[in-house]
Amino acid sequence: MQLKDKVAFVTGSAAGIGKEIAVLYAREGAKVVIADLNKQAADATAAEIVASGGQAIGVAVDVTDEAQVDASVAEAVKVFGGIDILVSNAGIQIVQPVDEFSYADWKKMLAIHLDGAFLTTRACLKHMYAQGRGGSVIYMGSVHSKLASVLKAPYVTAKHGLIGLCKTVAKEGAKHGVRANVICPGFVRTALVEKQIPEQAKTLGISEEDVIKKVMLKDTVDGEFTTTADVAQVALMFAAFPTNALTGQSLVVSHGWFME
Template sequence: MRLQGKTAIVTGAASGIGRAIAERFANEGAKVALADLNAEAAEAAVEGIRGAGGEAMAVAMDVADEGAVNAGVQRVLDAWGKVDILVSNAGIQIVKPVEQFSYAEWRQMIAIHLDGAFLLTKACLPSMYANRFGRVIYMGSVHSKLASPLKAPYVAAKHALLGLARVVAKEGGPKGVTANVICPGFVRTPLVERQIPDLARQYGLSEEEVARTVMLKDTVDGEFTTVDDIAEIAVLFAAWPNAALTGQSLIASHGWCME
């Protein structure tokens, strides 16, 4: 098992990509803290992991609240003594043109996607530095590389995660910490499912047309990326044995974005 003896925090872990990563980490031997605003759903996910023989805990956390982040990380430290792996995955989506975004909506999106990543990193790094080992993984997007209409704060935040990862990689490298970004294409999670009707209204298309002609039109095979695809990449970054792989971003998008 590639993560035996490691402890991990995964945010937004009650469903979708975060849950798949948490389950895969547990299968690979890690102790996993599933952090989510929805504590009840996180507990249900934890029970699933425990039922499969893994070790996990649920942590109620608003990633945009510094006090909640610090308390949640401290709970993991109190229980398991260290944090080896952080997966900053929590996110939401609001779809509308720039001029229709309220400032409050902009701030909410930036707070969850970018401020949350910063707060979690800041809270976890002291343990990683003390143990001379850490793997910081940010959930970016193809929108870390490309822009799409109607997603200004999301695209801005996902672009910014690349810069944050590169700084953490530079600062953390001498102390045994790597930082990388996963950049998925469209994954059919609850977050994406909620986007489809919004985009259908904005573009005047059917929901099926949105999936086919907006979301998947530039893929090589017309297929959604899966949560299992992304979980496998998370294990790759988490288990990588040295700093040869740091400050990088890995795109998994069925060819939608290539570099």
């Protein structure tokens, strides 16, 4: 087991990519905190993990609420005795051209993706530093951390910003043995992406099939969606890596959509 007795705090993990990561972490021996806005769904995911022989709890957290973030991390530490891994995964998507984007939606997007990453990072780092056993901070970026697409100005802005935050945390955390890295998935067919397909079809005036083939997957090497399992495997690698040799990096998982 690569994560035996490690404590992982995973935001947005009641479903989708976050859940896949949480389940894999538990299978690899981690004690997992399912941190999600939906407490009922978080508890259900935690119950699934426990029923499979793992260790997990569900906690309610709005990642844009400073007090809730601090309280949920404190609860995790109280139950499991510390924090070794943070996966900052919570996120939403709103699709509109820049000239039609409301300021309220812009602020909402940045708050969830960037403020949430900052608040959870700060709360977890305090415990990682105090414990003196190192740690791993993992941000859920996107191919949009590297390039832009139409209709996604705040999402692209936020995902680019996560790389800057990651690099700073990598430099500051190094003396404490804390690593920071970013996963940059391509399109993963989660509920978030499913919602975008009809929205983009309407905005762009094309069919939903064309959104998939000619927008989302047109630059991949094989016309395939990235899977939640693909992303979870990278999250496991970042969490389990033993030294500062792998820190401050961003790894694209996109079927070749974006290549470095």
